Amino acid sequence: MAKKKGKAPRKGEEYDLSKIRNIGFIAHIDAGKTTTTERVLYYTGRTHKLGSVDTGTATTDWMKQEKERGITITSAAVTTFWKGHQINIIDTPGHIDFTVEVERALKVLDGLVVIFSAVEGVEPQSETVWRQADKYGVPRIVFINKMDRIGASHERTIEGMRKRLGIDPLLVTLPIGEEHGFVGVKHLIDLKEYIWDIDETGEKYRTEDLALTEDILPYYEDIVLRLADYDPEILEEYEEKGSVSPQRMKKALREAVVKREVFPVFVGSALRNKGIQPLIDAIVDLLPSPLDVPPVVGRKNGERVEIRTGEGPLVAQVFKIQIDPKGKQKLFYVRIYRGEITFMTKLYNPRTGETMRATRIYRMFANRKEQLQVAKAGDIVALVGLSDRTQTGDTVTVREEPVELERMDFPQPLVSVRVEPKYSKDAEALEEALHFLEVEDPSLKVRKEESTGQIVLTGMGKLHLDVVVSRLKEDMNLEVRTGRPFVSYRETITKEAEAKGEFHQETADAIHRGKVRVKVEPSGDEGNHLTVEGVEMGPVEEALRKTFYEAMEFGPLMGYPLKGVRVSVEVENPEDITPLAARAAFLKALTEALNSAGPILLEPYARVVVQTPGEYLGKIMDTLRTLGGDIRDVREEFGYQVVEAVLPLKNTFDLADNLRSASKGRATYDIKDITFRPAEDWQAGNL
Numbered sequence: 001m002a003k004k005k006g007k008a009p010r011k012g013e014e015y016d017l018s019k020i021r022n023i024g025f026i027a028h029i030d031a032g033k034t035t036t037t038e039r040v041l042y043y044t045g046r047t048h049k050l051g052s053v054d055t056g057t058a059t060t061d062w063m064k065q066e067k068e069r070g071i072t073i074t075s076a077a078v079t080t081f082w083k084g085h086q087i088n089i090i091d092t093p094g095h096i097d098f099t100v101e102v103e104r105a106l107k108v109l110d111g112l113v114v115i116f117s118a119v120e121g122v123e124p125q126s127e128t129v130w131r132q133a134d135k136y137g138v139p140r141i142v143f144i145n146k147m148d149r150i151g152a153s154h155e156r157t158i159e160g161m162r163k164r165l166g167i168d169p170l171l172v173t174l175p176i177g178e179e180h181g182f183v184g185v186k187h188l189i190d191l192k193e194y195i196w197d198i199d200e201t202g203e204k205y206r207t208e209d210l211a212l213t214e215d216i217l218p219y220y221e222d223i224v225l226r227l228a229d230y231d232p233e234i235l236e237e238y239e240e241k242g243s244v245s246p247q248r249m250k251k252a253l254r255e256a257v258v259k260r261e262v263f264p265v266f267v268g269s270a271l272r273n274k275g276i277q278p279l280i281d282a283i284v285d286l287l288p289s290p291l292d293v294p295p296v297v298g299r300k301n302g303e304r305v306e307i308r309t310g311e312g313p314l315v316a317q318v319f320k321i322q323i324d325p326k327g328k329q330k331l332f333y334v335r336i337y338r339g340e341i342t343f344m345t346k347l348y349n350p351r352t353g354e355t356m357r358a359t360r361i362y363r364m365f366a367n368r369k370e371q372l373q374v375a376k377a378g379d380i381v382a383l384v385g386l387s388d389r390t391q392t393g394d395t396v397t398v399r400e401e402p403v404e405l406e407r408m409d410f411p412q413p414l415v416s417v418r419v420e421p422k423y424s425k426d427a428e429a430l431e432e433a434l435h436f437l438e439v440e441d442p443s444l445k446v447r448k449e450e451s452t453g454q455i456v457l458t459g460m461g462k463l464h465l466d467v468v469v470s471r472l473k474e475d476m477n478l479e480v481r482t483g484r485p486f487v488s489y490r491e492t493i494t495k496e497a498e499a500k501g502e503f504h505q506e507t508a509d510a511i512h513r514g515k516v517r518v519k520v521e522p523s524g525d526e527g528n529h530l531t532v533e534g535v536e537m538g539p540v541e542e543a544l545r546k547t548f549y550e551a552m553e554f555g556p557l558m559g560y561p562l563k564g565v566r567v568s569v570e571v572e573n574p575e576d577i578t579p580l581a582a583r584a585a586f587l588k589a590l591t592e593a594l595n596s597a598g599p600i601l602l603e604p605y606a607r608v609v610v611q612t613p614g615e616y617l618g619k620i621m622d623t624l625r626t627l628g629g630d631i632r633d634v635r636e637e638f639g640y641q642v643v644e645a646v647l648p649l650k651n652t653f654d655l656a657d658n659l660r661s662a663s664k665g666r667a668t669y670d671i672k673d674i675t676f677r678p679a680e681d682w683q684a685g686n687l
Contacts, residue, residue: 017309018289020378022335024090024105026133027115028125028670032145036115036270036279037078037091043203043276044087046080046365077333077364077380085284088380102132104319104392104442107408108335108380111257111287112140113279118152118267122160124609124670130165137294139257141264141282147175148182148269158265160637170226170253171219172264173278185267185275186210188220189249194278202273212243226262227252250285258288290378296337298395298405302537305403307337309377313401314339314347318394319408322382323436330439331362331382332390337405339398340376341383350402352389359385392442410442412561414488414604414649414674416458417465419472422479430455433476437468444468458488461671462653487604487650490676491555492564494598496521501589503581514581515572518589520597523566528552534571535582543579544569547586556594557601563676565594602676604649607632609642610659612667617641619662627651627658649674 027033078089090105106112112133116126133140142161144154154175161169173185176193184195184205191210198204212220224244228235230252237244256262266282268275290309298305298315307315320333334341341347347356362369362382375381386396393407421430434446434455445458459465462485472478497520504513523529530548535541548567555562569586571577577585608629612620614636620643621631629647636642652671659667 015376017291017378019085019284020289021085021087021283021287022108022110022290022378022380023087023113023283023287024092024109024111024138025113025115026092026102026106026129028117028120028123028129031115031117031120031123031126032270033115034091036113036143036145036276037089039202039270039273039276040087040089040280041078041080042201043280044080044082046078077382079363079365079370079380082280082284087280087283090380102129103410104408106132106136106138108317108319109138110290110293111283112138113143113283114140115143115145116157116161117149118144118146118154118157119149121153121157122164123611124672127164128672137260139260139288139293141257141266141279141286142169143275143279144265144267145270147267147275148179148272150179152179152182154265154267161263161265167263169263169265170223172223172253172282173266173268173275174216174219175267182269182272182274185278186216187278188216188223189253190246190278191243194275196272196274200273202276205277223249223253227256230255254286254288257286258292290337296405298403300401300403307403307405309337311377312338313398313403314341314345314396315401315403315405316341316396317405318386318390318392318396321390321392321439323440329384330386330388331364331384332386333364333380333382334396336375336377336379336381338377340374341381341396342374346398347386347396348399348402349387349390349394349396350404351391351394352387354387354389355399356387357385358383391439408442411460413443413445413458413460413464415461415465415485415653416456416488417469417485418454418456418483419469419480420454422481426478429476430472430478430480433472433478437471441468485653487648489558489560489679490563490602490604491557491560491599492562492602492676493520493522493594494600497593497597499589499592499596501585501587501592503584503588505581505584510578512578512581512584514577514585516582516585516589517570517572518586518593519568520590520593521566523564526563528562528564529566531566531568532571533568535574535577539579540571540574540577540582543583544571544586547583548590551587551590556591556599560601562594563602601679603679605646605675605677606649606652607672607675608645608647608652608655608669609672610645610667610669611637611640611642612659612663614641616663616667617643620659620667623658623662627655646675 025033025037080087090109092102092105114130116122144157146152147154158169161167172189173187175182176184176186176195183197184193186193193208193210194205196202196205198206224234224238227249231248234244234248234252253262253264257264264286266275266279268279270276295306295308298307315338316334316336318332318334322331341358341361343358345357347358361372361375363372364382372381395403395405397403421427438444438446443460447456449456457465457468459468465485469480469482472480499518501518502515530545532541532544552562567590571582610620624631624643624645624647627647628651629645631643631645633644634641655669659669
């Protein structure tokens with residue numbers, strides 16, 4: 001059977017939201033996520049040759065740094081078509097340093113394909129991306145890749161999913177053959193065998209009927225019993241006929257997937273071009289359309305509203321901003337939830353109060369663009385022409401219906417490096433280039449130290465900062481020098497404190513006066529919280545909240561961001577106070593209260609998970625202890641020793657080299673959760 005190429009809808013055809021799939025591919029690094037994406041694009045007819053990560057020809061890894069390193073750094077959007085369905089795909093990075101790309105993709109996607117390696121199984125970063133999908137409530141299907149590799153085991157990977165993810169996955173396809181003998185899959189719903197032994201590209205394959213033999217029957221009956229919860233007639237049909245129609249099974253399974261109660265599993269080998277077509281079928285058959293997912297939440301004039309995808313006044317959200325490689329224009333990636341965008345549409349940003357128009361509308365194909373005349377609800381497109389004040393997370397709507405969707409939460413960057421131009425003449429160009437990169441990447445922070453005038457970059461990790469510096473040199477032709485990376489600390493408070501703040505100023509046209517009382521205390525969690533009393537929502541309350549968020553960025557000890565602080569502010573004489581006076585009085589009282597609340601410095605610690613052959617266990621543990629690691633757990637999993645330790649983040653910068661030396665290159669590791677502890681060096685007076 002030849003591949004069935006996808007076709008875009010013909011001009012004039014009815015726009016059908018039920019046939020749109022906004023999906024993402026997420027995985028641990030090296031699980032084969034980008035290779036799987038390449039095969040999907042090839043078999044749907046979007047590309048005409050098979051791209052490869054190893055040769056630097058992958059469509060979605062278009063950046064020079066991605067080609068050189070063989071990893072995905074930035075999420076790439078691609079649109080393709082399959083069996084009358086439009087599939088908008090976002091391929092996301094697998095490395096923890098680029099987790100912000102995963103976060104902002106999950107905010108706007110309706111479904112996910114989660115990829116695991118059949119050899120490595122469920123790895124630590126696999127757990128992280130799975131939890132991220134849980135956080136955003138995204139339905140998902142699973143693809144176990146690399147079934148052709150020596151040591152591949154779908155059973156071991158399934159067991160890892162049960163143990164580490166706490167789910168009971170549902171096998172829909174089984175492998176035909178093992179390792180180098182892997183040639184195809186047995187589809188337990190279609191009751192077909194799909195065998196790829198005709199040509200190497202995987203375009204052509206053959207099918208045979210699948211008999212419910214004794215070894216297959218338990219898997220089939222498991223599907224029947226679990227799907228009978230969604231359609232009781234499935235059980236009746238099975239008892240009567242000995243099998244169930246694929247259409248009925250898929251309809252019930254789709255309902256279970258959309259509810260996030262069942263996670264179907266497919267197997268294959270993307271690199272060897274086997275098992276991909278059934279996966280694409282599953283994307284359109286099982287993952288939700290924009291009509292199937294819950295509404296997104298926003299606020300309109302202070303009131304909570306729910307927005308369902310479909311017709312109505314425009315509501316779209318900017319989830320990514322990208323400067324094109326030549327720096328000539330900004331691309332604002334948006335997911336449209338309601339309404340449509342044309343060149344004539346007046347776009348309103350409730351946060352900035354600006355009205356604008358899109359001068360270009362593009363359907364993206366990684367770094368290539370296809371111009372559109374109109375983009376409709378359910379689409380993921382890139383716009384040109386929005387205001388420079390537009391930020392990631394902003395809502396684009398209409399002035400008459402000023403809806404603001406919930407913004408995205410991005411993790412705070414923790415690793416910093418000082419950077420300076422090699423030639424003084426490039427100082428201004430460097431600052432401009434860093435401004436562009438900061439606009440693109442919400443997890444990159446740029447600041448200039450007042451005392452030295454040096455520029456400090458703060459990112460998610462050493463690799464993240466290495467890529468930023470590489471882009472400065474290679475994409476923007478700037479020669480720069482950098483120092484050694486160092487960690488960014490945090491500050492918090494240890495007790496309650498109160499203070500009063502008062503402000504009075506007369507200007508030519510107004511009298512600004514305000515008086516507030518502020519109480520601060522530890523919040524008991526990771527976040528910072530504000531309670532405003534004595535004033536209704538409006539300009540004064542907004543000024544207080546803006547001041548609060550700004551103040552939390554600069555702690556009283558050394559100017560590091562604050563965390564774990566709860567603030568209550570009570571406005572006295574609210575009828576007389578002005579926004580300017582409220583801001584000044586609040587800042588004065590808040591500063592005094594924080595200084596009196598026992599502020600301390602916090603150091604970031606990382607949980608490191610190391611997987612190693614048993615003969616190197618002793619050396620690995622010694623290495624971790626030498627780096628200040630606190631060994632938390634040692635266990636055996638699938639023939640390897642797994643060591644979990646908590647150590648200062650600053651000691652992880654050379655961890656890869658140290659572990660490589662201790663294990664002759666055979667140990668692998670992942671950095672997981674970041675926690676904070678009181679900084680011992682600061683307490684000892686060494687900072």
